[in-house]
Structures are given as structure tokens and as C-alpha cells.
Amino acid sequence: MAGDTRQRMTEAAALSLRRRGLAATSFTDVLAASGAARGAIYHHFPGGKDDLAEQAVAWTGRRVRAEFASIGGDDPDAVLRSFIALISPVVAKAAGGTSCAVAAVTVEASPAQSALNAAADTAFRSWIDVLAARLRHVGVPPSQASATAQVMVAFLEGSLVLARAAGTVALFEQSASVLLRALTGSLD
Template sequence: MGTDSRERMVRSAAYLFRERGFSGTGFRDVITHSGAPRGSIYHHFPGGKVQLAEEAVRYAGEFLNSGIQAAVEGGDAASAVDAFVGWWRQVLIKSEFRAGCPVVAVTVESHEEAPQLATAAAAAFDRWQDTLATGLGNAGVPDERANRLATLIVAAVEGATIMCRAKRDVQPLDEVVFELKEMARAAATDR
């Protein structure tokens, strides 16, 4: 029962939350999807489903953040937007619009008895915003504007992803991305 099965279960939980949400995903689903031994989930997650969800949110947050970091290093304001959006577009199309953001899925279902889920989600959103703001700043956007624009990017892309799922079409995301890139480019030249 090593860390490999633990990591597989965390990844599987994040994957399943994207499509089924927190409430719609059970331990049995995670075991089946991950291929981990049956008793291992209770061994690795003695805090139950909430502990697993908290770790899945952290994993998803870091996974996406590493992609954003790699893309914003180029110093182009529009690439910061592309970095955040490219992965979502792929997920939507590949899942036939069944999958969204696991962080959002856990956020909208977080309960008062498990405040750590909202805390983990807020930390993921903050990290994405910080990374995007840094990339925008490196591209020439003034710091205060970069922070506001990063918040707008995260909020707009997450909202557009939800709209895409409802419409079963990437058009809302493409339209939001177009406008966000225009704003990012303009903000970089407004110094």
C-alpha cells in the first residue's frame, strides 16, 4: 500500500469529481477507477472522503498551475491566458462536455462541516491567480492591474467552462478567451 496507490487514488478522485462532482463520487468509484487495492483507501485516507477531496483539489490545483507557470515564462500577456485555457478546452472536447473543473465541483458542493474543502479550493484559485498575475507583470502589466486581470481570467474561464458544458460547445470559452487576450495585450501596452 505505497504512495503510488495513494497518488493514483488522488488523481482518480480529481478526475471523477470533474464529471460526477463531490457528492456523485464514492470511495468505490475511486477504487475502481484507480485500480488500487480495496482496503487501501481507508488506510491512506483515515479522514474519509473529505480528506481525499481536499488532496484531490490540491493535486488538481498544482497540476494546472504547473502548466500556467511554464507558459507564462515567455513574457507574453496573451500566452498567460492561453496557458490557463488550453487545458480546459482539451478537457471539454475530450470528455464530450461531461468534465469540468474538479476544484469548482468541490467548491460548489463544500459543506459547513468540511470547511477545509473550501479552503483548499480557495488556495488553488489564489495560486492560479498569483501565477497569472506574475506572468502578466513580467509581460509589462502594472502589478495592481495584473492582479485584477488575473482574477478576471480565472473567474471568466471557469464560468465559460460551465457554459460550454451546458451548451456542449466550446464557443463560450473561445469568445471569452478572445476578449481576455485583447485585454491582456492592451494592459501590457498601457504602461
């Protein structure tokens, strides 16, 4: 049961990071959203808010990595199209005000919050690694697969920021079609 409380708190923190960012995420909000008792905070997260945020970033990183691992396609173009289809609803949510918990921590954590920065770096690298592996699986050379995977993650994160700022997915739709045209055929 204690593991359930910790998990509920971690997931509530991840959602708060997506909606409010690191600075505005509070224990009060996390406790209310998770249904946890106030005493659970330092029992499950002895390092306080940074510990909670670090766990939320790690959980988000694993969840997104698993989604990326499920991307289908028998050739590079199909993998890119599957990636765009997978992230499209996430970008739509960003247009409505939510974003990425990992990016929120990346932008707001100070250099002194090295554990938070390391957790974000680990998450991003795991996404790049799984996307690069997927591209290699469909025949993209390793050096090109890694660079393309980096572009894919940068495209996702940039699209989230632009959609949230504009309140629309229009820029995502335009840039997705340009990205597909630019990369189509270049990965063979």
C-alpha cells in the same frame, strides 16, 4: 508502493470529481479506477471521503498551477493568447462532460467542510498568483497583474461551466475573442 496507491487514488478521485462532482464521487468508483484494495481507503485517507477529495483538489491545484507557470509570451498580449490556447482543450473536454475538480468541490462543499473549502481557495489563489507573476514578468504593473489574473481564472471556470451546460465551445470561442480585444493594449 504505498505512495503509488495513494497517488492513484488521488488522481482517480480528481477525475471522478471532474466527471461526477463531489456528491456522486464514491469510494467504489475510486477503488475501481485506481486498482486499489478496499482496505486502502482509510489507510491512506483516514478522514474518509472529505480527506480524499481534499487531496484530489490539492493535487489538481498543483497540476494546474504548473501548467500556468509554463505559459509563454514576451508581452501581455502573448501571455493572454498563450493562456487561451492552454485552456482551450480543457474547455473542449468540459463540453464533453468533464469539468474542474476544484470548482466541483467549491460548489458542492458545505460551509461545515472547511478543509475542502480551504483546499479549493488555496488552489484558486495559487493559480492567480502564478498568472499574476507571469504578467508582472512581462511588464504589467502589480495591481493590474493581480486583477487580470483573477479575471483569467474566472474566465476559465466560467467557460468550463458554460461549455459543460451547452455541450459546445461556441460561447468560449466568442468570449475568448472579446476578452482578448478588451485586454489587448490595456495591460501595457
